[in-house]
Amino acid sequence: MNNKPQLIYVLPNLFTAISAFLGIISIISSIQGNYQKALFYIILSLICDGLDGRVARLTKTTSKFGVEFDSLADLVAFGVAPAIFFYMSIGVDYGKLGSLITAFFVVFGAIRLARFNVTTGTYEPSVFIGLPIPTAAVVSAIYTYAYIKYEFLESYGFIFLVLQAILGFLMVSNIRYPSFKKVDFSRANFLKVLIILMIIFSFLYLYPLEALVFLVSLYVLYGITRALYNFIIIIFKKI
Structure with missing residues (x-):
């Protein structure tokens, strides 16, 4: 009987751990050149990320540990993973500029997560302040995969470089985005x-x-x- 609450407590954090795990697998897939798998794992991470919070609220097992763990997992799955995917596909062809934009995406993602943690509850729940990092990650990954799939886009690599930079800035902006929570x-x-x-x-x-x-x-x-x-x-x- 005493183990039941502990098992329930582990459940939402398990989804968070799976999200981080899939982020690492996505990074490995990008390095190996398996770009379709890299995109697939990022999308799976997004699904797990959406489940962990809902499961925690449903089972009433929200905790400070869960919040911090979720942020760290998000940085891996939605910061580092899409950044490596982008760099291995596009950024590597643009030298230091490609490296800079790749790094900025991760740094701005970390800032976005930190700001979200300290401002949760101070804004209306129906909106996000700044583009959420999971959304930025999926947008980046989808754009990158489109660049890989369609050969005619190879001549427009610099535009995708600019788009990646814009996604980074949108994360730390004050632009409001609908959360669809209500x-x-x-x-x-x-x-x-x-x-x-x-x-x-x-x-x-x-x-x-x-x-x-x-x-x-x-x-x-x-x-x-x-x-x-x-x-x-x-x-x-x-x-």
Whole structure:
């Protein structure tokens, strides 16, 4: 009977450990040139990262240890892993500049995690302040894999270098992004949500990579567009 609470306590941290483990395997895959596997492991890490917090809240086993462990695992899985994936695929061709942008992505990811830990609860729960590091990691990995898959993109490597730098800066920005933690699944909206999800999954089935590129780009651009709109509104109010 006494072991039951301890086993429940381990469960969410197990998902965190798996996420970190998959991040390391992704790094090894990138070094070995298995880029499809590298992307796959990063996406699996994202799924595990989404489960650990939910399991902890569901079982009421949230702890300070879990928060710190989650941040360290995130830095490996969503900071180092996508950075190495990017460097081995694109950054290595740009010498010191490629190394610099790769390093900045990891450093800015660490800053994003630290800021999230110290500001949790001070902002509205429906938004993230700055692009979340798991999202930045998946966007980076999907862009990088698209660069690898489509040969015509090889001439645009510098653009992908710039995109990687932008993702890094977005993580430490004050741009707000929706968290989808408070999506309204009431009966009135259930049908709309179901139809939207069916359309999304249909495109993912027909054109998996293209649909992923479109969806992640839409999310990133939403935050930037919203920030620019609010900035313009503020400027016009001052005139």
